[in-house]
Amino acid sequence: MSVRAGIVVTGTEVLTGRVADENGPWLADRLLDLGVELAHITICGDRPDDLLAQLHFLADTHVDLIITSGGLGPTADDLTVATVAQFCGRELMVDPDLHARITAIIRAWATRRGSDPDVDAISDAIGKQATIPVGAEWVAPTGTAPGVVVAGDGTPTVLVLPGPPRELQAMWPAAVATTAVRRAITGHAEYRQQTLRMYGVVEAELAESLRAAEHDVDGFDALEITTCQRRGEVEMVTRFEPSSAAANDAVVALLTDQYTDRIFSTDGATVDHQVAALLAGKQVATAESCTAGLVAARLTDLAGSSAYVAGGVVAYADEVKVRLLGVDPALIATHGAVSEPVAEAMARGARERFDADIAVSTSGIAGPGGGTRDKPVGTVCFGIALADGTTRAVTRRIPGDRADVRDRSTTVALHLLRRALLGNRG
Amino acid sequence: MSVRAGIVVTGTEVLTGRVADENGPWLADRLLDLGVELAHITICGDRPDDLLAQLHFLADTHVDLIITSGGLGPTADDLTVATVAQFCGRELMVDPDLHARITAIIRAWATRRGSDPDVDAISDAIGKQATIPVGAEWVAPTGTAPGVVVAGDGTPTVLVLPGPPRELQAMWPAAVATTAVRRAITGHAEYRQQTLRMYGVVEAELAESLRAAEHDVDGFDALEITTCQRRGEVEMVTRFEPSSAAANDAVVALLTDQYTDRIFSTDGATVDHQVAALLAGKQVATAESCTAGLVAARLTDLAGSSAYVAGGVVAYADEVKVRLLGVDPALIATHGAVSEPVAEAMARGARERFDADIAVSTSGIAGPGGGTRDKPVGTVCFGIALADGTTRAVTRRIPGDRADVRDRSTTVALHLLRRALLGNRG
Structure with missing residues (x-):
């Protein structure tokens, strides 16, 4: 039987959608790596009763491990540790080692920022963050919030981690290495x-x-x-x-x-990694209108992309297409800016100006306005220019709102680059 | 007493983190607009037992309304309607009106794509999507999946919506207008x-x-x-x-x-909207190195931005900074590409080339490689150039990984634009 886990993401900002949760997905991946089956993710606001209800729900489904994220900050709305202690039937105590450690971290920060290390002024905040359930293990903080592990006893083991993704991720290896977590996840099936x-x-x-x-x-x-x-x-x-x-x-x-x-x-x-591999030893350039930098940004998402990304031009205005990319104004007048001839000319201009081996261009109508009967919102023309002077263009009608059209256009651009780099002109 | 709701997001791709959920946050906002208090969001994979457990959990917490998203597709892993029927103790039936409607939608799609409208070949898929619990109301589909509403009777009312955000959002007004949903959410407190x-x-x-x-x-x-x-x-x-x-x-x-x-x-x-308002009647340009298009993309996220965004240059390579932005190579040789003088020269070059009123530039070390003792990963220089020929620059050390550094740099750039546009040179 496989080991099952549940994740509880806390925070009114996450529940109400003001912040997109990154921790659930990231923890899901880590659990998969460990062969642990993730059964549930639950999200609650900064209300102890709701958090408690979710912890009991997960215990009732007989998961072996509950991981919580968030609610460990210095503000009064951060209540996870106290609620987990209640759930586990444990008292709370200030851990002196932890207190010293957090104090040292804050002193170091204040010194680095050149401000007065007035630790006393925020002693309540430190005391709160150094408080853990009796008998719990703690995981050293990356920020100021420690992780907490309460071993289960016929009940799920609970691992409490901070909300900021960078802190949570940095603390994960130490959290998984704790005795209680290791015990909870042993005996898993291989997937x-x-x-x-x-x-x-x-x-x-x-x-x-x-x-x-x-x-x-x-x-x-x-x-x-x-x-x-x-x-x-x-x-x-x-x-x-x-x-x-x-x-x-x-x-x-x-x-x-x-x-x-x-x-x-x-x-x-992903197509991103495939394009990166195909660009080894080459240089790529971009000329973007409706995507306005998103294709260049996507190409440079990957570390090491400076080796093959020369640069790009965001040519939102028509005169920029002419001036910076050398597009013939007659082409724009005849076919419109959103047209295959203009997309090809943009790509050619970018390839030449950046002295690149290949260039890709976009020109389209992202909406919500600007659509016509012939070229409705979502119409996007793409151009490819190669070092041998050849160009090609395609037009796609992309469904969705402005953000969808812009985002999906980057996928089309990457697939066009991929096919062109593979030598497939079809 | 306020009306409380719970949201169940289904889909193994969401639970395992391969797809970020957009529906929970979006629905949370809509519920807030309606004065309904959101108590819980839960996420489960495509396993009926886990979905059923979450529905029972929410019913046990006495929410008035449960909204599910996802699991309405044509594939066998889409099981939401059958599971909700089981939860509500209802039989399933094919609704003939709904069947006719979905068939018509698919015919229209096939015709538009110029392919053979071979509806028979996918009749199983249509039959599955036209199946709803006995006595349920349905909400007309935007894609091919209808919404389903099962009125509660001492139990929560359940509203079933499709997973694709565009479909769910388009169907929301009709869903909220159904008799059962209107009944469930009346009597809410004002917030x-x-x-x-x-x-x-x-x-x-x-x-x-x-x-x-x-x-x-x-x-x-x-x-x-x-x-x-x-x-x-x-x-x-x-x-x-x-x-x-x-x-x-x-x-x-x-x-x-x-x-x-x-x-x-x-x-x-947001700072994005403030900057947009301050740019009314003006033109802005960008010159980006480490952010490589993200600042331009963020400025053009908003509809109507073509009125004030002239364009930008992604100058990843040093020779591009020189050739396309007119940065003096001696500046790069003396100070390095990541320096305030180079950031100022980049901004000046962009402002001039795009004939803009203001330009912003970024040059930094996003990592993971490329850091030095003096300029560690996260060091980013920003430049601002104004129409009167003046420039200014600031340097920030931004924490986090490559994606964090690039993303947070766009926030710094927007705040610099905001302050410069307000006439605050401090």
Whole structure:
């Protein structure tokens, strides 16, 4: 039987949507790495009763480990440690070692910032953060909030971590190494996972293929398959025990037959990483109108991208397309700024100005205004220019609102780069 | 007593962190607009038992309304409607009107894409999506998945919505207008909310101010205050009933005294919207190295930004800084690319080339490599150039990983623009 865990994310700012939670997804990945099955993520505000209800819910579902994030700050709305102590039936105490450690951290900060290390003025805040349930282990803080581990006894072990993602992530290795967490997660089953990524496939089409595979592949039922359409791609993740590897291989073979090169990744590699690898030894440039920097930003998301990203021009205004990219104003007058000839000219201009091996361009109508009958909102033209002087262009109608259109356009641009770099002109 | 709601987000791709949930936060905002108190968000994978456990948990906490998102697709892993029917003790049936409607939608799609409208081939998928609990209301689909509402009877009313954010959001008004949902959310209390945004304030400092306010302000306890540090700003949201408006005003007055212009917004307006308003009638340009397009992309996030964003240059390579922005190579040789003189020259070059009223530049070390003793990872120089020929620069050390440094740098750039546009050269 596999070990199961639940995650409780606390914070009114997360519950009410003012802050997007990063910790649930990140912890989910780490649990997967450890072979622990994640059953539930729950989110509550800074209200002790709601937090307590969620802790009891997870205990009732018999998870082995509960991880909480958030609610460890110095402000009065941060109540996680006290609530977990209540849940575990433990008293609270100030841990003197921890108190000394937090004080030292704050002194060091104040010194570095050149301000007066007036630790006394914030002694309440320190005392609060140094308070843990009796008998709990603590994990050294990265910021000022320590982690806390309360070992379960027929009940789930509870691991309390701070909310800021950077602190939580930095403290994770030490948290997993604590005696109580190690005990809670031993005896897990081994899982494998394979990710297929597809471009140009609709999820409903894939659903029918999987229905067919269910009939044709022995052991299909032992595969946990999830599919998800996002950012213009379909991602399919299969999770299985090692004994089901043959069934997984059979499904992958069936899909590869049917979709051929629309499956662009069978090892989980993203188009971003594939493009990065294909750009080794080359230079890429961008010329962006509607995406206005998002393609350049996406290309430089990856560390080491300075080796192959020369730069780009954000050409939002027409005169910028002319002046900085050398687009012939007659082209704009004849075809409009959102047109394949202009997209090609933008790409050519960027490639030449940055002396790059390849350039990609975007020109489109992100909305909400600016659409016409012929070129409705979501119409985006893309250009590619290569070192041999050739160019090509495509037009896509991208669904969604302004943010969707801009975001999905970056995916189209990356796939165009990928195909061009693979030498596929189709 | 206020009406309380719970949200259940389904989908293994969300639970395991492969897709960030957008629906919980969006629905949270809508509930707030309606005066409904959100108590819990729970996330589960595509496993009926876990979903059922979460529905029972929310029912046990006596929420009035449960909203689910996701699990309505055509694939076999989409099980929400069947599980909700089981939870509500209802049989399932194919709704003929709904079936006809979904079939028509798919025919129209196929026709528009120029492909053969072979509806028979996907009849299983249509039949599945047209199946709802007996006696339930349905909400017309935006994609192919309808919404479903099952009225509660001493139990919570359940509103089932699809997972794709665009579909869910488009269907929301019709969902809220259904008889069952309207009944569930009547009788709510009225809440007000005020948001303060601060820049240059540390959360621990604010915590001490609030402890002081707790002593000094009558009625402080009736305010629900949450604070949150993110993207280099601190956001403080206070939620209160109308009778506590005076207490809220007193807290705001205390904080305004203490922090003066470090509180840049008392009406919830973001720095993005403030900068947009200040740019009315002006043109802005960008010159970006480490942020590589993120500042331009952020400035153009807002609809209508084409009126004031001229464009920008992503100058990742040094020779691009020289060639496209006119930075003197001697400056780079003397001070390094990450330096205030180079940042100023980049801003000046962008302002001139784009004929803009103001330009902002970034040059920094986003990491993980490239740091030195004098200029560690996170060192970012920013430049501002104005139409009168003056320039200024600042250097910041920004904590976090590559993505944090790049993202927070955009916040610094926006605040520099804001201050420069307000005529504050300090």
